[in-house]
Amino acid sequence: MMASRKIITSLLTALTLLFVVGLTYAETGVKGTAKADSLESCVAETPFMRRNHFELILHQRDITVHEGIRKTDDSLAGCVDCHARSDAAGKPVAVNAQGEFCAACHDQVAVSIDCFSCHTTIPGGE
């Protein structure tokens, strides 16, 4: 009896903790404010993009820097332009901010990305 009560208490504590942590990491971007939200898929099918977006960006970065082709289809600027959301006041929110498009998955899978130490995180730059 005591044991089960202990389990229930710890479960409740865990749930409360999860809730509190969830609140602290609340998203600041408003749902539906990114251009991508109104589109059916990205430049390729969503499952493909989930697995291969980094390959596309890596390829594009070389042809942009060395060959001067800056088409926006596979460019990082294109990603940011389409996937950045706005906050309640209409101000763009960084795509790598907690809970935003890039950070949401990368934080989950603990993959640290280096794009945004140099590249801008909001459409059109700061």
Add this chain to the structure above:
Amino acid sequence: MSTQPDKGRRAFLGTAAGAAALTTVAPGVFLHATANAAPRADAVTDQVRWGMLIDTSKCADGCSDCVSACDKENGLDLMIKPEGATDEQWAQQKPRWIRSVTIKDNLTDRVTTLPMMCQHCEHPPCVDVCPTGASFRRDDGIVMVDRHTCIGCRYCMMACPYKARSFIHENIQLKETAAPRGKGCVESCNFCVHRLDDGGTTTACQDACEHEAIVFGDLKDPGSAVAQALQSYDSVQIRADLKLNTGVRYTKI
């Protein structure tokens, strides 16, 4: 089943290649015109070499319009002094793509002011010394840093006779889309490459110079303003003794 290549396919490819060669070779001027109109769809070629002629007699003493236009275009004005740095340190470390240089002939006391930036050499020392291939010369003559492969060793800064390169010492908070920038990489003038790739034909410094001291264009196009100016004026390369064949030339120094 035959192992011979499909002759029909081979013949077709032959004709197609011939046709392509005709369209690219014959109307060269037409191709140049279309390249200037829209964002680039094909890789840069060595049919073009971007270059600049600076008339130092038109460059006014005390004017820094080209420097501030460059700062704005390439996001250098967004940089803020790092915490804890003194004004003096910041003045030394602040990245600069164009430096306004004043020179004086001690015999005649003649003072000349000129903008000094990456000279976009044909044989760039910065490319020679780069251990990773990050410092490179694009086919159209623009010398650039591929910051994806730059490790920040700064050999290129040592090698450059023009002191054209800057190093980013601290994390950057504010960036332009067209001018990515981050801690630990070297950078320098790239002839406003984002403008050229998007079909532009001018640089920010040239647009800002109200004295018309800067002429920019394709050195290989005999009809371009810069090629014609180079033909009519006596121009020099700075440190011509190094035989780097610079893309930036000066006149009336």
